[in-house]
Amino acid sequence: MSVQRGQQVLELAKVCRTFGDGATSVAALRDVDLTIDAGEFVAVMGPSGSGKSSLLALSGGLDRPTSGGIFVESTPLADLGLNELARLRRRAVGYVFQDFNLVPTLTAAENVALPLELDGTPSREAYRQAREAMDLVGIPELANRFMDEMSGGQQQRVAIARAIIGERRLILADEPTGALDSTTGQGVMEVLRSRADAGAAVMLVTHEARHAAWADRVVFIRDGRIVDQAAAMHDPAMLLAQAGF
Amino acid sequence: MSIRHSLLALLQDQPRYGYQLRVEFESRTGATWPLNIGQVYTTLDRLERDGLVQNDGDDGEGHVIYSITPEGSLAVRSWFDAPVERNNPPRNELAIKLALAVTLPGVDVAAIIQAQRVASIRALQDYTKVRRDTAANQRPADTAWLLVLDSLIFQTEAEVRWLDLCEARMVQQAEAAKSQSARQQSTGVTSEEVRRAEARR
Ligand SMILES: Nc1ncnc2c1ncn2[C@@H]1O[C@H](COP(=O)(O)OP(=O)(O)O)[C@@H](O)[C@H]1O
Numbered sequence: 001m002s003v004q005r006g007q008q009v010l011e012l013a014k015v016c017r018t019f020g021d022g023a024t025s026v027a028a029l030r031d032v033d034l035t036i037d038a039g040e041f042v043a044v045m046g047p048s049g050s051g052k053s054s055l056l057a058l059s060g061g062l063d064r065p066t067s068g069g070i071f072v073e074s075t076p077l078a079d080l081g082l083n084e085l086a087r088l089r090r091r092a093v094g095y096v097f098q099d100f101n102l103v104p105t106l107t108a109a110e111n112v113a114l115p116l117e118l119d120g121t122p123s124r125e126a127y128r129q130a131r132e133a134m135d136l137v138g139i140p141e142l143a144n145r146f147m148d149e150m151s152g153g154q155q156q157r158v159a160i161a162r163a164i165i166g167e168r169r170l171i172l173a174d175e176p177t178g179a180l181d182s183t184t185g186q187g188v189m190e191v192l193r194s195r196a197d198a199g200a201a202v203m204l205v206t207h208e209a210r211h212a213a214w215a216d217r218v219v220f221i222r223d224g225r226i227v228d229q230a231a232a233m234h235d236p237a238m239l240l241a242q243a244g245f
Numbered sequence: 246m247s248i249r250h251s252l253l254a255l256l257q258d259q260p261r262y263g264y265q266l267r268v269e270f271e272s273r274t275g276a277t278w279p280l281n282i283g284q285v286y287t288t289l290d291r292l293e294r295d296g297l298v299q300n301d302g303d304d305g306e307g308h309v310i311y312s313i314t315p316e317g318s319l320a321v322r323s324w325f326d327a328p329v330e331r332n333n334p335p336r337n338e339l340a341i342k343l344a345l346a347v348t349l350p351g352v353d354v355a356a357i358i359q360a361q362r363v364a365s366i367r368a369l370q371d372y373t374k375v376r377r378d379t380a381a382n383q384r385p386a387d388t389a390w391l392l393v394l395d396s397l398i399f400q401t402e403a404e405v406r407w408l409d410l411c412e413a414r415m416v417q418q419a420e421a422a423k424s425q426s427a428r429q430q431s432t433g434v435t436s437e438e439v440r441r442a443e444a445r446r
């Protein structure tokens with residue numbers, strides 16, 4: 001991957017997002033500061049309605065903040081027009097939606113190849129990379145299936161393959177393990193972890209502590225604010241001593 | 246954790262001396278429970294006193310060899326047969342702490358829960374990392390260690406889920422209390438009056 005480890009891929013500075021106005025307005029995010037480096041895997045946890053999906057949507061350029069700045073590889077998203085934003089999303093940002101968002105009239109492999117094709121990669125090459133991404137998430141056999149021929153868990157993995165295809169430097173995943181059994185869920189964590197180890201910045205929204213534990217850093221969000229962060233200690237001796245052994 | 250039974254189980258395998266028992270125990274459990282050599286000798290003394298092991302004397306290199314007796318084998322057998330008693334590991338300090346916290350005025354229970362959640366997730370991150378590294382270059386001897394790690398991961402995960410539940414309960418209670426006081430305000434009845442009315446019933 002072309003990105004250097006440690007380089008800042010995502011930055012949110014004093015980001016606020018308010019929906020509606022007046023008495024019924026909802027502050028989904030308030031004064032959020034967050035940076036994610038290349039090679040870093042960050043998990044976001046928080047109660048339902050705390051602003052996790054809003055945080056991801058803003059980071060991926062799917063939504064605009066009410067105030068504050070969002071930078072992807074130092075580019076302020078506010079400076080990008082809709083076309084440029086769409087291009088950035090196809091090239092640099094992989095997004096796994098809570099509800100998959102796959103195109104029903106395309107096969108699984110075509111869905112996965114779509115962002116590359118839209119960006120001008122020749123169809124053959126895009127398809128080859130799609131098969132590769134599908135191998136990585138463990139669904140090589142689903143290439144020619146349509147959405148209505150797959151289970152929720154299978155569709156979810158297609159969505160993940162689509163998010164990691166190409167050289168995505170920022171991967172955003174909103175509860176990608178929701179429809180998966182625990183073994184498959186762990187497989188998804190392995191894929192996200194390996195993307196981060198290869199240099200991508202990864203942000204995962206999850207309510208499962210077991211999955212969040214794969215991240216380098218866990219960010220806790222509540223009522224639209226980041227209230228805490230946890231980073232691993234990587235000191236097994238101390239940790240086992242603390243476990244009472 | 247029963248050092249007594251663990252040492253017996255190792256002697257069931259073959260006769261050994263104190264230091265060997267310690268090394269063997271640590272390698273089989275992935276050094277999860279560092280055993281103090283003094284503990285090993287005291288335990289061997291007691292086992293000998295109780296007739297569960299016998300002292301076979303010096304091996305010629307200054308090591309005192311112990312072997313298991315028939316009574317000892319029986320004890321190992323019943324240890325493996327019986328489930329571990331529930332109250333054995335968890336004198337659950339966290340549960341006790343939270344139970345006290347919710348009953349004491351002026352204690353910020355939400356903050357206690359969140360601090361604990363951060364600590365638990367951090368531990369979970371570490372276990373997961375160690376597990377990932379171990380599994381990535383797994384040697385046959387790591388099987389037992391991976392089992393121990395899995396157990397720690399499941400326990401910690403359960404702890405986090407339990408914390409989530411505690412928090413949800415508190416939110417529910419707070420909301421119930423709020424709507425109750427709102428109801429009372431809207432009827433113009435104070436909570437003191439409600440209490441007195443209830444006491445009269
Ligand atoms: N498009 C929207 N219009 C109005 N309110 C919204 C919209 N999207 C999110 N919200 C509100 O913003 C808050 C945060 O939502 P969200 O980011 O989806 O939370 P989470 O993903 O943590 O459950 C919630 O109160 C939600 O109702």
Ligand SMILES: [Mg+2]
Pocket residue numbers: 052053054098174
């Ligand atoms: Mg959400």
